[in-house]
Amino acid sequence: MGLSPVLWQFLVKWLHNSSLFPAEASGISPYVDALYFFLVMMTIVGTALVAVLLLVFSIRYRREKNPVATQIEGSTLLEATWTIIPLAIFLVTFVWGALLYFRIYNPPANAMNIYIVGKQWMWKAEHPGGQHEINALHVPLGKPVQLTMISQDVFHSFSIPDFRIKREVIPGRYSTVWFEATQVGTYHLFCTQYCGTQHSGMVGEVTVLTPQDYKKWLDQSTSGQSLAQNGERLFASMGCNSCHSGTAAARGPSLAGVYGSKLTLTDGSQILVDDAYLRDAILNPSKHVTAGFAPIMPTYQGQLSEDGLIDLVEFIKNMQSNYRVQQTFVTSASGESAPTTPPQGTNETVNP
Amino acid sequence: MSAAIGNTIVSLPDQTTAQIPKRNYINNEHGLLSWLLTGDHKRIAILYLISITFFFFIGGAFAGLIRLELLTPQPDLVSSDTYNKFFTMHGIIMIFLFLVPSVPATLGNFLIPIMLGAKDLAFPKINLLSWYLYVIGGTLTLAALVLGGVDTGWTFTTPLSTHYLNTHVITAAMAIFIAGFASIFTGLNFIVTIHRMRCPGMTWFRMPLFVWAHYAASLLMVLGTPVLAIALVLVALERIFGIGVFDPTKGGDPLLFQHLFWFYSHPAVYIMILPGMGVISEVISTFSRKRIFGYTAVAFSSVAIALFGFFVWEHHMFIMGVSNYSALVFSLLTMLVAVPSAIKIFNWAFTLQKGSITFETPMLYSFGFMGLFTIGGLTGVFLGSLGMDIHLTETYFIVAHFHFVMVGGMLMAFLAGIHFWWPKMTGRMYPESLSKLAAVTTFIGFNLTFLPQFILGYLGMPRRYHAYPPEFQVLNVLSTAGATVLGVGYMLPMLYLAWSLKYGAIAGDNPWQATGLEWQIQSPPLTENFTETPIMDHEAYDYEWLANKTKKEVTTVG
Numbered sequence: 001m002g003l004s005p006v007l008w009q010f011l012v013k014w015l016h017n018s019s020l021f022p023a024e025a026s027g028i029s030p031y032v033d034a035l036y037f038f039l040v041m042m043t044i045v046g047t048a049l050v051a052v053l054l055l056v057f058s059i060r061y062r063r064e065k066n067p068v069a070t071q072i073e074g075s076t077l078l079e080a081t082w083t084i085i086p087l088a089i090f091l092v093t094f095v096w097g098a099l100l101y102f103r104i105y106n107p108p109a110n111a112m113n114i115y116i117v118g119k120q121w122m123w124k125a126e127h128p129g130g131q132h133e134i135n136a137l138h139v140p141l142g143k144p145v146q147l148t149m150i151s152q153d154v155f156h157s158f159s160i161p162d163f164r165i166k167r168e169v170i171p172g173r174y175s176t177v178w179f180e181a182t183q184v185g186t187y188h189l190f191c192t193q194y195c196g197t198q199h200s201g202m203v204g205e206v207t208v209l210t211p212q213d214y215k216k217w218l219d220q221s222t223s224g225q226s227l228a229q230n231g232e233r234l235f236a237s238m239g240c241n242s243c244h245s246g247t248a249a250a251r252g253p254s255l256a257g258v259y260g261s262k263l264t265l266t267d268g269s270q271i272l273v274d275d276a277y278l279r280d281a282i283l284n285p286s287k288h289v290t291a292g293f294a295p296i297m298p299t300y301q302g303q304l305s306e307d308g309l310i311d312l313v314e315f316i317k318n319m320q321s322n323y324r325v326q327q328t329f330v331t332s333a334s335g336e337s338a339p340t341t342p343p344q345g346t347n348e349t350v351n352p
Numbered sequence: 353m354s355a356a357i358g359n360t361i362v363s364l365p366d367q368t369t370a371q372i373p374k375r376n377y378i379n380n381e382h383g384l385l386s387w388l389l390t391g392d393h394k395r396i397a398i399l400y401l402i403s404i405t406f407f408f409f410i411g412g413a414f415a416g417l418i419r420l421e422l423l424t425p426q427p428d429l430v431s432s433d434t435y436n437k438f439f440t441m442h443g444i445i446m447i448f449l450f451l452v453p454s455v456p457a458t459l460g461n462f463l464i465p466i467m468l469g470a471k472d473l474a475f476p477k478i479n480l481l482s483w484y485l486y487v488i489g490g491t492l493t494l495a496a497l498v499l500g501g502v503d504t505g506w507t508f509t510t511p512l513s514t515h516y517l518n519t520h521v522i523t524a525a526m527a528i529f530i531a532g533f534a535s536i537f538t539g540l541n542f543i544v545t546i547h548r549m550r551c552p553g554m555t556w557f558r559m560p561l562f563v564w565a566h567y568a569a570s571l572l573m574v575l576g577t578p579v580l581a582i583a584l585v586l587v588a589l590e591r592i593f594g595i596g597v598f599d600p601t602k603g604g605d606p607l608l609f610q611h612l613f614w615f616y617s618h619p620a621v622y623i624m625i626l627p628g629m630g631v632i633s634e635v636i637s638t639f640s641r642k643r644i645f646g647y648t649a650v651a652f653s654s655v656a657i658a659l660f661g662f663f664v665w666e667h668h669m670f671i672m673g674v675s676n677y678s679a680l681v682f683s684l685l686t687m688l689v690a691v692p693s694a695i696k697i698f699n700w701a702f703t704l705q706k707g708s709i710t711f712e713t714p715m716l717y718s719f720g721f722m723g724l725f726t727i728g729g730l731t732g733v734f735l736g737s738l739g740m741d742i743h744l745t746e747t748y749f750i751v752a753h754f755h756f757v758m759v760g761g762m763l764m765a766f767l768a769g770i771h772f773w774w775p776k777m778t779g780r781m782y783p784e785s786l787s788k789l790a791a792v793t794t795f796i797g798f799n800l801t802f803l804p805q806f807i808l809g810y811l812g813m814p815r816r817y818h819a820y821p822p823e824f825q826v827l828n829v830l831s832t833a834g835a836t837v838l839g840v841g842y843m844l845p846m847l848y849l850a851w852s853l854k855y856g857a858i859a860g861d862n863p864w865q866a867t868g869l870e871w872q873i874q875s876p877p878l879t880e881n882f883t884e885t886p887i888m889d890h891e892a893y894d895y896e897w898l899a900n901k902t903k904k905e906v907t908t909v910g
Contacts, residue, residue: 019811019823019824019826019827020807020811021810021811022810022811022812031739032739032740032742032743035737035739035740036734036740036743036810039730039733039734039737039740042730042733043727043730043731046726046730047723047726047727047730050697050701050722050723050726051723053698053701053702053704054701054704054719054722054723057701057704057705057707057709058704058709058711061640061704061705061706061707061708061709062359062708062709062710062711063358063359063360063361063708063709063710064358064359066706066707066708066709067708068708069640069641069642069706069707069708069895070642070706071642071643071895071896072642072643072645072702072705072706073643073647074645074646074647074648074649074699075645075646078646078698078702079646079649079695079699082694082695082698083691083694083695086690086691086694087687087688087691090687090688090690090691090733090736091687093687093733093736093737094683094684094687094736094737094738096737096739097683097736097737097738097739097740097741098680098683098737098738098739099739100737100738100739100740101670101679101738101739101741101742102676103739104739104742105676105742120516153511153515153516154509154511154512154515154516155509155511155512155606157671157746159746159747159812159814161743161747161811161812162812164742164743165742165743166671166742166743166745166746167671167673167742168671168672168673170606170607170672170673171511171600171606172600172601172606173600173673175672175673188812188821190812190814190817191814192745192746192747192814192815193509193746194436194505194507194509194512194815194816195512196436196503196512196516196517197432197433197436197503198432199432199436199816199817199818200427200432200814200816200817200818200819200820201432201819284603301601302601
């Protein structure tokens with residue numbers, strides 16, 4: 001935008017204070033707004049052009065002034081003009097929009113991750129440290145935050161208008177979005193995909209805290225168990241460790257350090273191990289058999305909730321060695337008190 | 353009529369002696385059965401006109417209820433389930449039972465054979481069958497409504513529609529399935545008629561642009577609607593037997609439904625708008641007494657819209673985790689489909705240049721169309737632009753955008769067409785000043801209703817919300833106020849058009865001095881349209897030919 005920054009801020013602030021414009025509370029907002037104002041200008045100029053043409057011709061060539069029409073076949077030059085100029089403007093919009101799209105959807109490498117589970121009709125946020133929230137999300141100021149989201153039932157859509165971000169939350173598939181909050185405050189969180197009766201009740205508040213306040217919040221709100229710790233218990237109680245033990249004789253591949261690596265499957269294809277892959281490999285193991293192993297893993301479809309899957313994914317993600325796996329395996333094999341998974345939903349704390 | 357040059361081209365016969373022609377398609381046969389079993393394309397058009405008007409006012413009533421609920425931020429008028437049923441019924445009725453058949457099944461049905469110089473459509477019985485299918489579809493929709501409604505939204509998004517709702521989804525899906533065949537048959541009939549039944553001399557490039565637009569829309573109807581039908585059958589099968597095509601726990605893909613649905617429902621937008629564009633071409637030419645500027649450009653842009661229209665459906669799914677490359681391709685194609693619409697708008701505007709313009713009601717509606725459709729089209733570019741779409745999609749911005757295209761565009765075009773051809777269909781004129789008032793009321797009411805929704809959308813207010821944060825109230829109140837004005841704007845034509853059936857001035861053959869073949873025959877036309885097969889020996893919109901013809905007629909009489 002060629003607009004001076006002072007004027008720009010003034011305009012945005014004035015519109016925002018009159019409830020005509022959303023706050024610019026994330027790093028991406030000014031970039032989205034710049035494209036928006038460009039497009040608004042395009043619409044105003046385009047519509048004004050049509051209106052002026054209609055008005056001027058209507059006045060100059062109304063029947064009283066011009067009783068006899070002059071027939072005109074057309075003009076190739078004019079046709080070319082109004083094909084090429086709109087096309088050029090639309091192509092600029094296309095490129096600009098595409099650049100913005102990748103900027104909004106490709107997270108920086110240092111983004112911290114928070115899991116979001118959507119279900120009729122609430123949002124559940126799960127922080128790696130074990131903080132759980134419902135219809136609320138606390139994030140630190142000035143730090144890129146990535147959301148890894150999944151739906152437990154129907155399509156939902158996670159939208160924070162003041163951050164200019166939105167992404168569909170889909171059943172059976174992780175989707176991600178990221179943002180960096182630039183203003184302390186609370187902001188609306190909406191579900192924007194129609195999801196049944198209480199669709200308009202599936203709303204919440206995003207609270208942006210200074211890093212100090214955020215740390216305080218984290219300490220006060222933890223349930224005592226991190227997601228990875230929960231995952232570790234599940235790993236043992238579901239019997240994962242009996243095959244994925246990391247020993248030489250193990251029937252399943254070692255999972256230590258597998259996250260982020262390139263895996264070769266039995267059909268020779270290479271695949272990058274990310275959250276989505278891990279989730280899918282637990283639910284549809286026969287589709288993803290690591291080269292050198294037999295397809296003997298049973299499916300865990302229907303046995304794990306999305307929260308449980310998130311715990312497992314988070315555990316495997318952070319697993320650097322097989323030491324603890326083998327330790328737990330020995331414990332459970334010897335029949336001593338094996339760690340059990342707490343029933344779902346008991347370890348959530350709703351934050352005020 | 354040799355008065356001094358006035359500000360109107362309306363030339364009516366002397367009202368003291370004029371009368372409706374003794375034999376015409378309306379009084380050719382009598383009795384209800386003669387209408388219900390007719391093969392006459394004009395009578396079927398009238399049947400369609402009555403039924404779509406009925407459904408328009410039902411769909412409109414739901415719109416009124418929605419706006420009334422949104423007057424306050426709290427969910428206080430009805431329960432959430434009821435609200436969800438309101439917008440679902442509004443969408444289903446307005447799209448499948450009003451907009452899709454609006455211009456093609458009424459004006460198209462009535463006019464295409466006459467414009468081509470034919471006695472009827474190629475398959476009159478299939479044409480009648482099409483109306484019956486429409487009625488069955490409409491009845492089933494009403495049944496779903498009376499039995500307790502349906503709350504899927506008109507988009508039937510899975511797995512919500514397949515696994516999570518216990519309303520009358522299958523009834524509604526069946527209604528749309530059946531109404532879809534009505535539209536396929538209409539399209540088929542038009543395509544065959546346009547290919548095979550043009551009168552001698554009627555080459556492709558002598559056809560009125562109205563016919564070109566319907567040809568393009570028909571291609572979309574015939575090729576697109578079956579895909580919607582399949583998608584809805586799959587939803588029904590999933591509900592009844594749990595076949596799992598869209599169910600991720602059974603290895604299905606919930607996004608597949610959206611691909612199938614939008615593969616029809618995006619082209620459906622062009623099914624709805626193209627025939628309206630055809631109307632605008634006829635009206636603009638007639639009231640500026642000029643051949644349409646760049647006839648071939650306008651004709652081919654219709655075909656281009658139909659062609660590109662099939663390859664942009666994924667722009668409804670940019671935020672749904674589709675691959676980056678496909679998002680790029682679909683965004684680019686979306687930008688391309690906007691160009692033919694721009695071409696049309698500018699060609700219409702330049703048709704006015706050096707014309708001899710008058711401002712009868714159809715022309716006012718057409719001006720309204722051009723302004724509102726331009727805004728509707730350009731705001732579509734916002735949504736086709738990938739990064740912008742993220743913030744705007746699923747908000748009131750998108751609601752405003754498609755209402756600008758569908759209501760500001762299509763409904764304006766429909767009303768322009770109804771007023772323009774009303775004298776031809778009924779033999780009588782509508783009251784001119786009252787109808788101008790209605791046109792202006794509609795335009796003002798429309799803008800007041802939908803302009804605030806663009807702002808609401810950018811503020812982030814999601815669509816299909818029963819309750820909303822209090823800071824959005826002012827804009828919502830404006831929108832509801834506008835809807836009230838708009839409602840008045842739509843009631844007026846209903847009333848005065850009904851009045852004019854008995855009391856309107858006798859129109860005569862050609863009140864507008866227009867060039868189309870339909871204006872060279874009596875109003876209302878004979879059942880067989882022409883007394884002898886016409887021969888097209890001039891271009892479309894040839895006003896010199898018309899002037900010569902009129903002169904000759906005068907000499908023979910005198």
